[in-house]
Amino acid sequence: MLVRLDGNGRLNQRLYRGLRAAIREGRFAPGSRLPSTRSLARDLGLSRNVVLTAFAQLVDEGYAEGRGGSGTFVSSTLPDPLLAPSPYGARTKAPEAHPRLSAHADRVLALAPLPAVGRPPRAGLRYDFRYGVPAVAEFPQQIWSRLVARRARRMSINTLRYGRALGFSPLCEAIADYVRRARGVAATAEQVIIVNGSQQALDLVARLLIDRGARVAIEEPAYLSARQVFAAAGASLLPVPVDEHGIDVSQLPHGKDVRLAYVTPSHQFPLGGVLPLGRRLELLRWADEAGGWVVEDDYDSEFWYDGRPVEAIQGLDSTGRVIYIGTLSKVLFPSLRLGYLIAPEPIVPALAALKFLMDRHAPTFEQEVLADFITEGHFERHVRRARARNASRRAAMLDSFRELLGDRVEIVGENAGIHMVVWLRGTPAACMHDLIARAADRGLGIYSVAPHYLEPPATTGLLLGYACLTEREIRDGVRLLAEVIETLGK
Ligand SMILES: Cc1ncc(COP(=O)(O)O)c(C=O)c1O
Known part of the structure; x- marks a missing residue:
């Protein structure tokens, strides 16, 4: 705490005035404890007697009060009401309402608000089908805390x-080894960059490749937070339609000025199609011809249910045009804020320099713990268990919807991941707001898929996550949803 000792007079007088000013300005709030006389004397290089004398004067004048052995406190009521504290550094002029900001900041402010993913859960929900959140309660916390302690x-x-x-080297090695085995990604540890979640990876990619006005092909619908990163960078977005198999590669824009295509081929977000091999190869051909990049967001590929997962596009790439992004948010827990970006060698130095300018590197301690968690086998054991549990929850979702809503709904994207999209047949999109509000009144959390569209759909579509709910809760939750749907329009 800065205490001014300026002005004339003896030191104890100067200190007294400095402390009084700090109290009047509110830097020492009413009722708060003043620093001990010993520590203040040491910090200011004064004798303790000087400080004791200054404190005694503050107490005499009613600015402070001694409380036995527990120290000296700022009085809750100051001696002169006119001297009531004003906020520290009180302003003499109202702040400018619309200060001039960068073009980037203006673009960010113009974006639509982010969907529910970053917001705290609404209180009082009995069944919350919030998408994108893993079963954090089932995370092997004891193992993790043992590794942290060690x-x-x-x-x-x-x-x-x-x-x-670029990240803690043993973690980069562990990630390279894991994605090679689990996802068919062809990369060495030197191509791995540890990032603070895939969101940072997307931001790095935008900084690396996007100049204002650059053309970016993006799935329609697409992961909103990715679309917003590219929009914030000033890109001109070119929506490419998505069908039940993912992005319709035949409709990709052509031309040398298309910088990149952002895709979620393992489980299209949000509609859930799994991109077939033919389209993957076509996408790579497109990138090669356009001199563009494929940004492959492999956000929840650990969770597949029928057969084996299709390997990553990165593993099929022979021309070095794929930037692969993975996250630990869906398999471990999102507040960990660790993910990885795997880049072709020629762009690694630029990405490292950008990362260094942005935040130097991801926190080392967490990276060390994660490296142990992976190399000692806990990670893949956890993934296997989580996949089995999610498979049962997915089955409970499908059974419940089939039984309780039958033909009234159409479900898509259920073959992988931890969410699905449920279209309410014959229910116009205009009913969405009412439906969500009625559901919330009954303790049910449901979410619209519409924010992920540039051009919102005409029908009511729900984006429902199920990893955090038990099978019982899923059944009860869907029953409640069926009841709420029944009341619509009444
Ligand atoms: C498509 C997609 N990518 C990435 C993520 C994860 O983001 P992060 O790693 O920043 O937590 C999500 C989370 O919802 C997602 O849906």
């Missing part, structure tokens, strides 16, 4: 100093 005990100077911009 790393904390052995923390070395290397953990404490700045780390590598």
